[in-house]
Amino acid sequence: MSADVAIPSGLSFDLANEPWIPCVAANGAAGERSLRDVIVSAHEIKEIVDASPLVTIALYRFVLAVIHRALADDNGAPWPRERADCAALWGAGRFPAERINAYLDRQSTDRRFDLFGPHAFYQTPAAAFAKAPAPIERIVIGDRASNTRPAIFDKTVHPSLTPAEAARHLVTLHAFALGGRSHVTEGGSGAQGPLVFGALFLARSESAARPETLFATLLSNLVIVDSRGLGSSDQRPTWESDDAVARDSAYVPHGYLDLLTHQSRVVQLTPEVAVDGTVLVTGVHIGPGRTIAAAHKAAANGETVDSRGMAIGELETTMMLRQGEGKPPFRMSMDRAMWSTAHTLYAAAETKPARQLGVVAHVYALEEVIDEFLPDGVVSLEAFGVTLKNGGGAVDGWRRERLPLVAPGANGAARQAARGAVEEAIGEAERVSDALERQSRNFARDVVTRGRTDTMAAKQANRVVAALGGQRDYWAALAIAFPVFVARLARAVDGVGDLDLQAIADDWTREVHGTATRAFSGVLERFAADGRHWRARDRLNTTTLARAEARLAFQEALQPQGAKRR
Numbered sequence: 001m002s003a004d005v006a007i008p009s010g011l012s013f014d015l016a017n018e019p020w021i022p023c024v025a026a027n028g029a030a031g032e033r034s035l036r037d038v039i040v041s042a043h044e045i046k047e048i049v050d051a052s053p054l055v056t057i058a059l060y061r062f063v064l065a066v067i068h069r070a071l072a073d074d075n076g077a078p079w080p081r082e083r084a085d086c087a088a089l090w091g092a093g094r095f096p097a098e099r100i101n102a103y104l105d106r107q108s109t110d111r112r113f114d115l116f117g118p119h120a121f122y123q124t125p126a127a128a129f130a131k132a133p134a135p136i137e138r139i140v141i142g143d144r145a146s147n148t149r150p151a152i153f154d155k156t157v158h159p160s161l162t163p164a165e166a167a168r169h170l171v172t173l174h175a176f177a178l179g180g181r182s183h184v185t186e187g188g189s190g191a192q193g194p195l196v197f198g199a200l201f202l203a204r205s206e207s208a209a210r211p212e213t214l215f216a217t218l219l220s221n222l223v224i225v226d227s228r229g230l231g232s233s234d235q236r237p238t239w240e241s242d243d244a245v246a247r248d249s250a251y252v253p254h255g256y257l258d259l260l261t262h263q264s265r266v267v268q269l270t271p272e273v274a275v276d277g278t279v280l281v282t283g284v285h286i287g288p289g290r291t292i293a294a295a296h297k298a299a300a301n302g303e304t305v306d307s308r309g310m311a312i313g314e315l316e317t318t319m320m321l322r323q324g325e326g327k328p329p330f331r332m333s334m335d336r337a338m339w340s341t342a343h344t345l346y347a348a349a350e351t352k353p354a355r356q357l358g359v360v361a362h363v364y365a366l367e368e369v370i371d372e373f374l375p376d377g378v379v380s381l382e383a384f385g386v387t388l389k390n391g392g393g394a395v396d397g398w399r400r401e402r403l404p405l406v407a408p409g410a411n412g413a414a415r416q417a418a419r420g421a422v423e424e425a426i427g428e429a430e431r432v433s434d435a436l437e438r439q440s441r442n443f444a445r446d447v448v449t450r451g452r453t454d455t456m457a458a459k460q461a462n463r464v465v466a467a468l469g470g471q472r473d474y475w476a477a478l479a480i481a482f483p484v485f486v487a488r489l490a491r492a493v494d495g496v497g498d499l500d501l502q503a504i505a506d507d508w509t510r511e512v513h514g515t516a517t518r519a520f521s522g523v524l525e526r527f528a529a530d531g532r533h534w535r536a537r538d539r540l541n542t543t544t545l546a547r548a549e550a551r552l553a554f555q556e557a558l559q560p561q562g563a564k565r566r
Contacts, residue, residue: 011116011271011273011279012111012114012115012116012117013114013115013116013163013164013167013279014108014111014113014114014115014117015034015035015113015114015115015121015167016034016035016036016104016107016108016113017034017035017036017104017108018034018163018164019031019032019033019034019037019164020032020033020034020035020163020164020167020168021033021034021035021038021048021059021063021168022048022049022050022168023038023045023046023047023048023049023214024045024046024047024049025044025045025046026044026045026046026211026213028046030049032164033045035063035066035104035113036100036101036104038063038214039063039066039067039070039095039100039218040094040095040097040100040101042094042095042213042214042215042218043093043094043095043213043214043215044213045213045214045215046211046212046213046214047212047214047217048060048063048214050168052141052172053384053398053400054141054172054175054176054384054386054398055141055168055169055171055172056384056400057175057200057202057384058168058171058172058174058175058176059168059171059172060202060217060218060221061175061260062171062261063218064218064221064222064260065237065257065260065261066103066237067079067095067100067218067222068222068257068260069103069235069236069237069240069257070099070100070103070104071095071096071099071100072235076235076236077235078235078257079222080222080224081224082224083224083365083366083368083369084369085224086219086222086224086366086369086370087366087369087370089219090219090366090370090373093215094215095215095218107239107240112239112240113239115163115166115167115170115269116163116269116271119239119242120268120269121167121170121239122170122171122174122238122239122263122267123170123267123268123269124263124266124267124268124289125268127266127268127285127287129268129285129287131285132283133268133270133282133283133284133285134283134284134285134286135159135282135283135284136159136160136161136166136269136281136282136283136284137159138284138286139166139169139170139172139173139267139284139286140161140169141169141172141173141176159282160272160280160281160282161280161281162279162280162281163271163279163281165281166269166281170267170269173264173265173267173286174262174263174264174265174267174289175264176386177264177265177289200383200384200385201357201359201360201381201382201383201384201403202217202221202359202381202382202384203217203220203221203359203360203362203363203379203380203381203382204217204220204380204381204382204402205217205219205220205380210372210375219366220359220362220363220366221359221362222362223358223359223362224362224365235257235258236257236258237257237258237260237261238258238261238262238263239261241258263289264289265286265287265288265289266285266286266287266288266289267284267285267286267287267289268284268285269281269283269284270282270283270284270285337401337475337476337478337479337482338383338399338401338403339401339403339404339426339478339479339482339483340426340429340430340475340478341426342403342404342405342422342426359381360379360381360405363379363407364379364407367407374407376487376490376491377406377407377415377490377491377493378404378405378406378407378486378487378490379404379405379406379407380402380403380404380405381402381403381404381405382400382401382402382403383399383400383401383402383403384398384399384400385398385399386398387399401479402483404482404483404486404487405422405486406418406419406422406486406489406490406493407490414493415493417493417501418489418490418492418493418501421489421501421504421505422486422489424505425482425485425505425508425509425512428508428509428512429478429512431560432474432512432513432516432558433471433474433475433516435516435554435557435558436470436471436474436516436519436520436554437465437470437471438557439520439550439553439554439557440465440468440470440520440523441461441462441465442550442553443523443524443527443547443550444460444461444462444464444465444527445457445458445461446550447527464527465523468522468523468526468527469522469523469526470519470520470522470523471519473518473519473522474515474516474519477515477518477519478511478512478515481508481511481515485504485507485508485511488504488507489501489504492504513558516554516558517554517555517558520550520551520554521551524547524550524551527547
């Protein structure tokens with residue numbers, strides 16, 4: 001039985017027509033828009049953006065699912081079906097308002113998008129709970145615009161949410177739900193959300209030659225379903241289904257849109273009406289929802305793949321690259337930037353095309369049929385994801401960053417050379433990173449542990465090095481320089497730049513070495529400023545001498561093996 005909670009009758013908040021999705025217009029004006037307005041006016045909007053990147057990517061995922069379904073063919077197979085569909089849509093410059101409106105009108109008539117209607121959007125109204133509702137803040141995930149650890153799941157109190165806020169966080173909850181005790185009578189651990197593991201990628205369409213629009217971004221991520229082996233039978237998103245979401249039930253998704261709109265929790269919102277008539281959501285019931293079966297047969301090739309952590313295009317791989325037994329090679333790290341693994345994307349495309357990140361393959365295909373779809377020759381990806389403590393259900397933080405890739409383009413040989421230059425550039429950054437880490441440890445061992453090499457001394461030196469943050473400074477600075485480097489390569493390939501690839505690569509090497517030198521100097525200076533690292537004043541002179549020697553050793557370590565002085 002449900003707890004005795006008075007829920008006002010007659011409430012309605014139709015997501016198709018009520019403003020709830022935060023957007024930035026082409027003129028820079030920010031505000032909330034309805035689902036209908038977001039899609040029909042996508043060509044007049046710059047982007048969907050929330051203070052939390054987790055909400056942002058969850059909303060993109062949801063809007064893409066709606067478009068796939070609204071433009072489905074008469075048999076219910078998601079659109080687009082071939083590259084020509086995308087080319088025609090690009091030529092029109094906007095989504096077909098008549099078809100979008102017709103679909104949303106049908107859903108509004110049936111109240112499928114009504115947050116408080118009989119079908120209770122993204123909820124399970126028939127579920128029974130014996131306990132009273134939990135505070136509504138239980139559904140708030142990643143609500144601070146910061147990459148720092150304390151900002152994730154901080155103790156900010158949310159006594160109530162507006163219906164618009166509740167809708168955004170509800171969509172995000174299903175996407176990023178983590179393990180842990182759930183608010184149900186019998187207790188139990190909830191299933192992890194489909195976007196928890198690995199990194200999620202969104203292709204961006206902005207360039208120096210063309211202003212960014214939401215229409216172009218959505219088209220860049222509307223993968224061609226058949227080309228990814230995602231099935232062509234009648235597929236329906238969960239909001240069109242009348243089937244109750246059973247608790248703790250493992251299931252094999254019956255299609256692309258079913259998996260794309262996966263509900264990982266049993267949820268019931270509890271709204272209240274304030275004295276002034278304002279509707280607020282103050283509580284929520286949350287219980288374990290569907291658990292995607294540990295393995296299912298992918299439609300593409302019958303290969304068994306792990307379904308956990310799947311993102312857009314989940315039955316194989318679209319926004320999340322998967323390989324082997326479905327383990328995503330891209331994981332977010334609080335210390336390492338995502339671009340440092342960009343060569344993995346290139347390698348996947350050239351050695352295992354079937355494992356290529358689907359959204360990248362889609363954008364490459366669009367470039368072949370749409371003139372100047374990538375006028376700068378660069379695919380801009382935005383990576384989203386959470387980092388988990390010790391790989392478990394506790395969130396350590398989240399990251400959001402841009403990742404540029406050189407597109408194949410018409411000039412295949414030159415583009416291939418540019419892509420090789422990217423791989424070499426990342427390799428040099430990795431080599432120098434190792435030198436930075438090694439020399440920082442050597443310095444800490446010489447000064448802090450007085451040259452001891454036992455296990456305890458090694459752990460102490462490692463803690464000192466981590467606290468001084470040399471690696472964080474190094475990768476953060478290169479994250480600013482790397483997109484510039486890739487853009488210069490792309491322009492040189494197209495004959496726009498003045499320098500050849502080797503000159504650009506040499507500039508990158510100098511940038512890497514200079515960045516590492518500054519990072520190492522920062523380590524030494526912070527060490528000198530922190531008196532905890534020596535116990536007596538007479539060690540100051542020893543520390544000063546060690547710093548000078550460390551700088552010389554570091555400059556030697558920067559040189560490639562063959563170039564070192566003998």
